[in-house]
Amino acid sequence: xxxxxxxxxxxxxxxxxxxxxxxxxxxxxxxxxxxxxxxxxxxxxxxxxxxxxxxxxxxxxxxxxxxxxxxxxxxxxxxxxxxxxxxxxxxxxxxxxxxxxxxxxxxxxxxxxxxxxxxxxxxxxxxxxxxxxxxxxxxxxxxxxxxxxxxxxxxxxxxxxxxxxxxxxxxxxxxxxxxxxxxxxxxxxxxxxxxxxxxxxxxxxxxxxxxxxxxxxxxxxxxxxxxxxxxxxxxxxxxxxxxxxxxxxxxxxxxxxxxxxxxxxxxxxxxxxxxxxxxxxxxxxxxxxxxxxxxxxxxxxxxxxxxxxxxxxxxxxxxxxxxxxxxxxxxxxxxxxxxxxxxxxxxxxxxxxxxxxxxxxxxxxxxxxxxxxxxxxxxxxxxxxxxxxxxxxxxxxxxxxxxxx
Numbered sequence: 209x210x211x212x213x214x215x216x217x218x219x220x221x222x223x224x225x226x227x228x229x230x231x232x233x234x235x236x237x238x239x240x241x242x243x244x245x246x247x248x249x250x251x252x253x254x255x256x257x258x259x260x261x262x263x264x265x266x267x268x269x270x271x272x273x274x275x276x277x278x279x280x281x282x283x284x285x286x287x288x289x290x291x292x293x294x295x296x297x298x299x300x301x302x303x304x305x306x307x308x309x310x311x312x313x314x315x316x317x318x319x320x321x322x323x324x325x326x327x328x329x330x331x332x333x334x335x336x337x338x339x340x341x342x343x344x345x346x347x348x349x350x351x352x353x354x355x356x357x358x359x360x361x362x363x364x365x366x367x368x369x370x371x372x373x374x375x376x377x378x379x380x381x382x383x384x385x386x387x388x389x390x391x392x393x394x395x396x397x398x399x400x401x402x403x404x405x406x407x408x409x410x411x412x413x414x415x416x417x418x419x420x421x422x423x424x425x426x427x428x429x430x431x432x433x434x435x436x437x438x439x440x441x442x443x444x445x446x447x448x449x450x451x452x453x454x455x456x457x458x459x460x461x462x463x464x465x466x467x468x469x470x471x472x473x474x475x476x477x478x479x480x481x482x483x484x485x486x487x488x489x490x491x492x493x494x495x496x497x498x499x500x501x502x503x504x505x506x507x508x509x510x511x512x513x514x515x516x517x518x519x520x521x522x523x524x525x526x527x528x529x530x531x532x533x534x535x536x537x538x539x540x541x542x543x544x545x546x547x548x549x550x551x552x553x554x555x556x557x558x559x560x561x562x563x564x565x566x567x568x569x570x571x572x573x574x575x576x577x578x579x580x581x582x583x584x585x586x587x588x589x590x591x592x593x594x595x596x597x598x599x600x601x602x603x604x605x606x607x608x609x610x611x612x613x
Contacts, residue, residue, distance in 0.1 A: 209241045209609050212311035212336070214326050216298050217282070217319075218245055219253030220270065221411070224467070224492035226525040228405055229317060230273075235601035237272045241609060244274040246305050246326070248298045251283035252468060252492050265301070276305060283468075295322040302326035307334060312612055317341035317380075321365060324372035331375045337612045340376035345389040345521050352517040353440060369393065378611040380604065384544055385520025403604045404523045406597035412532035413588075415499035421464050421488050429461045429574035431538065433509040434498060435526045437469030442513035445540055447475065448563035450484045453570065459486070461574050463509070466490040466501070495529075502533035506580065507555075507573050510539040514560035519543030531591040536583035538569050554587035 213233060219225040233243045247255060256270030261279040268275060278301050282294045299322040306314055306326035314330035314337065316323045324340050331338035347365035350356040356365075373379065373393050379400045381387035387402045424430050437443055446463060453461055463486060465475070472489065479487045493501065502508070508530030512518045520543050527545055530537050537555035539546050546557040556569035573580050 209312045209612070210310065211236055211241055211243050211313045211315055211608065212246065212306065212309055212330070213243055214246045214302050214306075214314070214316040214323055216248045216280075216295070216323055217250045217253055218247035218255060218275075219250060220256045221495040222256070223250070223252055223254035224494055224498070225250060225253040226405075227408070227495060228525070231406070231408065231597055232601055232604055233273045234271070235605050236609075239602075239605050239609070241605075242274070243272075244276060244309060244311070246276045246278075246302050248278045248280035248282055248294065251281070254494070278302075286470075291320075295320045298322070299325040303329045306330040306336075311336055313337045313339060313608060315339045315341065315608055318343045318346065321346040321368055321372070324368065324375075328371060328375045331377070338376050339378045339380065339608050339611050340372050341380040341382075342386050342390060343382050343523065345386055345517065348389065349440075349515075349517050349521065352515050353513065355439065378607060380607065382523035383520060385517075386523070389521060401603070401607045403600055403607070404595065405525055405528045406600040407528045407532035407591035407595045408597050409532055409591060411495070412499050412502065412529065412534075415503040415533065416497055417500050418503035419500045420504040421462075421490055421501075423488065424462045424464070427460070429507065429570065430464060430505045431461070431507040431509055431570060431573070432464045432466060432501065432505045432535075433511060433526070434466045434501075434529065435524070437465065437467050437472040437475060439471060440513055440515075440518075441469070441471070441511055442540075443471065443475055443511060444478070445561070445563065445566065446509065446511060447479055447482065447484060447487060449566035449570065450479075450487045451482055452563050452567035453486055454484065456567070456571070458567075458571060458574070461570050462486055462488065463570075464488045464490055464501075464505075466493065466498075468492050498529070499533065502529065502535055505535060506577075507570070508533075508535040508537045510537050510545060512541050514541055528591070528595055531587040531595070534584045534588035534591075536573070536580055536587055538566075538573070540566060548590065552586050552590045554583055554590055 215229040264279045314327045316327035327338040330336040549555045549557045558565045
């Protein structure tokens with residue numbers, strides 16, 4: 209079976225972006241299927257192609273995946289209108305591919321929501337089977353965050369969401385809240401499967417050589433955040449907790465924020481103005497090198513803004529990377545991940561907007577290393593038993609390939 213796979217932000221492990229689509233494509237290949245991946249260029253991603261673009265795109269085989277990459281630069285530094293322009297250009301180019309390329313299944317994954325457009329065209333104009341994967345609920349999330357307020361834009365996005373769901377033969381949701389959100393739009397739950405992000409155990413159990421950022425001693429607790437420094441992440445909460453640590457004289461704790469995003473320059477300026485030398489800012493690193501940093505760290509930070517839509521409506525890559533590496537997790541918002549942490553004792557779940565309690569958890573982690581090690585063991589056990597990528601990708605392959613009419 210041939211799967212035509214649309215993911216604008218596709219990356220191999222050589223990039224510093226999420227690799228779910230790479231892993232799922234590899235699972236399809238291992239199961240005897242073939243894959244054409246349609247993507248754009250992404251500042252933090254690496255598609256594996258290096259030849260020159262011709263007429264706005266390039267094509268080649270990367271580890272068994274036939275990759276079509278459009279010359280559309282995208283980065284987290286962009287404003288909303290810039291992003292929208294790139295999203296629409298990718299959608300238009302992808303529609304052409306969807307109509308021309310032979311395939312048994314057209315699979316599209318968000319974000320952005322416009323990723324569903326080529327799948328809609330493939331479904332209705334070429335009668336290809338269409339499977340739609342939803343990583344975030346749009347327009348619910350941007351509306352809840354206040355990122356998009358224009359009622360016309362929200363209305364158009366809502367229509368696109370509805371058409372995408374109704375056009376798809378099957379759907380995939382990455383969290384319980386996403387599945388419920390799809391069903392609330394009138395979609396039969398029998399057409400929806402929940403396949404969350406998974407744990408790449410082979411990659412993290414045998415990591416690259418452990419390392420720590422310059423200036424972090426071996427006897428200091430190192431807590432790391434690895435991901436986008438954007439509006440949704442609410443990293444000011446980390447700075448506020450760091451300020452509490454400074455007030456309490458806890459020089460034995462260091463926090464490293466690893467990644468890129470629109471908020472990063474402001475966060476760096478704020479940290480300097482407040483004298484927070486216990487917070488370090490690192491550039492993004494490839495996932496292959498990230499394994500070494502996680503091996504050298506003591507705690508992973510799962511941080512988001514206090515937006516109720518996030519509680520059950522997200523499936524963050526970083527959480528699954530942390531537990532794959534055996535890192536306990538400090539989570540600062542309610543929801544299904546906080547429930548998992550409490551249920552399995554694999555870290556700390558603190559209330560939102562509470563820097564003192566956030567700092568208390570960091571101090572507790574630094575003060576009882578034996579208890580922290582046990583939490584790390586519990587985290588890796590959770591990764592193995594419930595979120596193994598091998599198990600989840602097999603379920604995903606069966607769901608996607610079983611959708612053909």
